Amino acid sequence: MKRSLLVFFTAALFSVFLFSFGRADTEYRCEGEIENECGIGIESRSSYESCTTDETCTTYEDKDGNEVKECYETEDCETLWTDWNVSEEGSPYKVCTQAELQCSGQCYPAPQAKDAKDTTLLPQNVFEDPAKDGQGADTDKLKLPVNLGWNDVNEALQTNPSPSGQCTVESYRYEIAGDTRLVPSPSSAPVLNEVAGDCKLSPSANYQWRVQACGDIQGTDCGEWSQNQSFATSSAPELKSPFDPDWEQKEHAGTPFPANLKWCPHQAGTRSFAVNIYEISDSQQGKQGAELLLLTGSLATKTSYSDSPAKGGLGQLRKNLPYGWEVAACTDVNSMVCGILSQFWTLVPQGELITPGLLNPSAGAVVNALDSLEWQTMSYETHYVVRVDGKDFFIANNELPLSRVWSNLRFYTTTTWQVAPCGGSPSSRDIENCKKEDGSIPWSEQRQFVTTGAAPTGLGIKQAGRDSATGKAAIPLLLNWDDMGGAASYYYEVATDAGFSNIVIPATERVLEYSEVSPGSPNIKSDTNYWVRVKTCADEQGKVCGDWSQISITTAALTPPPITAPQPDDKEFYSTTAFSWNPVFSGNFYRYNITYLSRANNETSPDCSPGTQIAEDTIPGGAVQLRLRCLGQYQLQIQSCVDQTCQDASDFGIQKFQVETFIGPIGGLVPCDRANDNPATPWNERSACGVQHIFLLLRNIIDFLLWKFSLIIVTLMAIATGAILFFSFGGTEAIVKVKTAWRAIGIGVLVFLFAWFFLNLLLGLVGFNIGLFGNWHEVKL
Structure with a gap:
């Protein structure tokens, strides 16, 4: 049971x-x-x-x-x-902060401070000279002011660039006598020296100084200090203004007319000063050959001489003529017992300080930290004072980079600025040097600019990257926003939480040059909620930025693509079959595979093995053509993918189809890659062509010539022979020609027969299942 x-x-x-x-x-x-x-x-x-x-x-x-x-x-x-x-x-010059490499001044190497006697310094320092200053002169003591110099650290930074970009020196900071001062150094024209003067140093003193390179314009991010350099100062007074740009060389200082000479207060014991003024030629260098024009003196409490008669001067210095001058400190009130003379400076009285014209930016322009305030230059001004929102900044040339003052500005704010020319030392910060003869300051017009940094407007997904029905976003995200005025860069973040604690965009990819970006796989995944924010930046590094703009988005879920060909009820196929499907939203690539599931009843080829994977690939399009070689059932699987590796993909769409017939002829000379197999041959004509099929092709050609073409020739020759003999009436010459023709035909048939026999034998020896005499009677065209 x-x-x-x-x-x-x-x-x-x-x-x-x-x-x-x-x-x-x-x-x-x-x-x-x-x-x-x-x-x-x-x-x-x-x-x-x-x-x-x-x-x-x-x-x-x-x-x-x-x-x-x-x-x-x-x-x-x-x-x-x-x-x-x-x-x-x-990089030796970068630090890592929150998984982001960034240049850091603290990593910069120490500059090499130059000796005070270095001849590459411009202007060169002036030392006491026994030929000019008497036998008591000390050639190791320099006459103030002093020029401090160092090598360019940027050269080292350029020799060893970091993998993600080159670092630059934004400023140098030097320290002397406990006084630390900043020297801005734009990379386009690095400043590698500083004139330390303006009465900051004392005569007859010893000093040490050092310098360091900084990665920011404010001098707060600086590297190692250089080794200390030392120098000793002469007892000679320090000249102050008008500032001679090359000291005891050929260039002259331009100064307002009438000329006003200034020098620094001297050490204790000085009771008066002796002032020597000389007439010189335009090409004269130094005091040699100069003609003394004026010898005057002043008490120690007065450190200036104005040639204006209204201010007690003698009116001896004429307009647009060159003059030289020097000062000595004296221990008596009559300026008779005096010490070593100062440097010998030259000047040309030219006119009053004139109001400069403003150049850039234009009124109301939106600016960033890469922009500069620019104005017209005048011939005899030594420096300028720029007033930005009520705060004064002194600068030696006619351009003030906004990066120097950006820390004093606010984002997206209207700011007022104006400029005035100044005389005196280029390093002077005394507003008194900017006044005209009547005591007024020749300020330029006031002009306004607007600082960048407004929160970006129009943040969203482009229409092409958004599903109009669901509002969900495709991958990559086609983010864009309005171009913001004055933007030097943009900084954006994408996170999976509203608090932006899980940011999916690598730190090295967050700074943008333009107002659009397309983050994609593997950072962005399908069917996920994201929060996006972006801000406008005043610098190219994305560190000085304004307020955020923020949106939330959801990425679309991937679905299998609808298969359009073949259809399930298709039975007849071309051997090269077209497979196609409709693209889906957010599908950038499509992975397909075709598997041979089962044999048809009439499929006899041993090469057709169920379970064999016919093809697999990932392509960006919606169609592919593939070669099918077996009758039976197949399965097509397709999935949508965000990326080519299909790490983020949909489920597979599956469709089965039955191949019952291949459309195409059976048989022929070509023994491979045919639509259908020829059952009359022992090999499979649907197989892909290989080297071995060359011999089979030769065999088929010889078979055709021997058993088809030659028989046709023999038949036609027999008919021709009868006709020739009939119309020649049995002539001997005709009979000879006929015999010759039949002999040639016989030889040709024997050659074909030998070739056919040899090739069949060869194919049989190498393993082909071919009868010795072939299957010639079944050869079909």
Whole structure:
């Protein structure tokens, strides 16, 4: 009696451990979890899913007594991480902050401070000279002011650039006598020296100084100090203004007319000053050959001489003529017992300080930190004072980079500025040097500009990247916003939370040049909520920025593409079959695979093995043409993908179809890559062509020539022979020609026969299933 109850028993219980990689997340950090250390790089690691699949199988007998085995699987997955590896090498001049490499002045090498006697300094320092200053002169003591110089650290930064860009020196900071001062140094024209004067240093003193390179214009991010350099100052007084640009060389200082000479207060014991003024020629260098024009003196409490008669001067200095002058400190009130003379400076009285005209920016323009305030230059002004929103900034040339004053400005604010010319030393910060003869300051017109930094407007997804029905976004995200006036760059972030604690965009990709960006895989994933924000920046590095604009978006879920060809009821196919599908929203690539499931009843080729994968690929389009070679059932699977690796993909769309017939002729000379197999041959004509098919092609050609073409020739020749003999009436010459023709035909047939025999024998020896005499009687055209 057959069993009616199922008998269950456990036949096997085993576990198969499979490791699969799902969607990978990548984390970044500073190398060794250290931030703000020079030279360290960025490390990264990726997550992956480690899954354990337990398979449990149960066997039982069915009602017919047959043993049946059923299995089911359970999967347990956990997220693991790869080891930390350096993904971006560091640079000796950069630090890593929040997994972002950025130039840091603290990493910059120390400049090399130049000796005071270095002849490359311009102007060169002036030292006491026994030929001019008497036998007591000390050639190691310099006459104030002093020119301090150093080498260009930018050369080292350019020789060893970092992987992600070159660093530059934005300013130098030097320290002398406890006084630290800043020297802005734009990379386009680096400033490598500073005249330390303006009465900051004392005569007859010893000093040490040092300098460091800085990565910011404010001088707060600076590298190592140079080694100390020392110098000793002469007892000679320090001249102040009008400032001679090359000291004891050929160039003259331009000064307002009437001339006003100034020098620095002297040390204790000085009771008066002796002032010598000389007439000189335009090309004269130094005091040699100069003619003394005026010898005057002043008490120690007065450190200036005005040639204006209205101010007690003698009116001896005429307009547009060159003069030289020098000062000595005296220990008596009559200026008779005097010490070493100062430097010998030259000047040309030219006119009053004139109001400069403003050039850039234009009124109401929107500016950023890369812009500059510019104005017209005048011939005899030594420097300028720029008043920006009530705060004065002194500068030696006619251009003030806004990066120097940006810390005093507010974003997206209207700011007023104006300029006035100044005399005196270029390093002077005394507003008194900017006054005219009547005591007024010749300010320019007031002009306004607007600082950049407004929160970007129009932030959103382009229409082409947004589903009009659902409002969801495609990947990549086609983000754009309005061009903001004065923007030097934009800084944006994309996060999976409103607090932006999980930002998915790498730090190295957040600074943008234009008002659009298209973040995509692997940072952006389908069917996920994101928050996007962007801000306008005044610098190119994305560090000096205004307020955020923010939106939230949801990316579309991927769906399998609808298959349009072949259709399930298609039965007849061309051997090269077109497969097509409709693209889906957010689908950038499509992965397909075709599997041969089962053989048709009339499929006899041993090459057609069920379960064989025919083709698999990932393409960006919606169509592909593939070669099918077997009759039977196939399965087409297609999935939509965000990227070419299909890490972010939809489920597979599946369609089965049955190939019952290939459209095309059977047989022919070509023995391979045919639509249909020829059952009359022992090989499969649907097979792909290979080297071996060359011999089969030759065999088919010889078969055709021997058993088809030659028989036609023999038949035609027999008819021609009868006709020739009939119309020649049995002539001897005609009979000879006929015999010759038949002999040639016979030889040709023998050659074809030998070739056919040899080729069949060769094919048989190498393994082809071919009868010795072939299947010539079945050869079809």
